[in-house]
Amino acid sequence: MDVDLSRLEPVLDHYDKGDGSALIHALQDLQATYRYLPAEGVKAISEHLQVPLARAYAAATFYKAFSLEPQGRTLIQVCKGTACHVRGAQLLEDELCRALDIEVGGTTKDQDYTVKTVNCVGACAMAPLVIIGEKYHGKAKATRLTKLVTEAQQVSKGGSDDEA
Numbered sequence: 293m294d295v296d297l298s299r300l301e302p303v304l305d306h307y308d309k310g311d312g313s314a315l316i317h318a319l320q321d322l323q324a325t326y327r328y329l330p331a332e333g334v335k336a337i338s339e340h341l342q343v344p345l346a347r348a349y350a351a352a353t354f355y356k357a358f359s360l361e362p363q364g365r366t367l368i369q370v371c372k373g374t375a376c377h378v379r380g381a382q383l384l385e386d387e388l389c390r391a392l393d394i395e396v397g398g399t400t401k402d403q404d405y406t407v408k409t410v411n412c413v414g415a416c417a418m419a420p421l422v423i424i425g426e427k428y429h430g431k432a433k434a435t436r437l438t439k440l441v442t443e444a445q446q447v448s449k450g451g452s453d454d455e456a
């Protein structure tokens with residue numbers, strides 16, 4: 293995948309040269325800009341902040357919020373913590389992957405969706421939980437997932453965001 297490097301400059305300009313303490317923030321900006329951490333961007337940040345490339349990659353791989361692979365416009369996260377697991381998280385994951393025709397961790401061909409699993413996010417009372425984009429969907433049911441995903445797509449393409 294070609295990376296539009298012109299979008300990298302504003303990220304770098306935001307941080308002082310040699311300011312290694314800004315590594316995580318710079319990686320967050322990079323992730324927000326590209327929806328993942330392109331190798332060219334990680335290298336440029338490492339050079340700009342004068343942080344060893346190995347340290348930049350250590351941070352990039354340590355935090356689950358970062359991805360080294362391109363991600364879809366909408367991230368769908370299925371909680372696989374214990375409470376969600378015992379309340380049917382596997383069924384939700386299976387249904388999502390079947391409906392979108394991808395494996396967990398994968399991205400749809402049109403780059404619209406990426407499905408990932410996460411550990412407990414601290415909302416066990418809502419189990420089983422699916423997070424679509426920024427929105428938490430508690431007591432999620434496999435039969436409603438397709439509708440929720442379609443709604444999320446409409447929101448990301450400029451539609452209404454009224455309903456949970």
Ligand code: FES
Pocket residue numbers: 371372373374375376377411412413414415416417419421
């Ligand atoms: S186990 Fe899913 S939110 Fe806690």
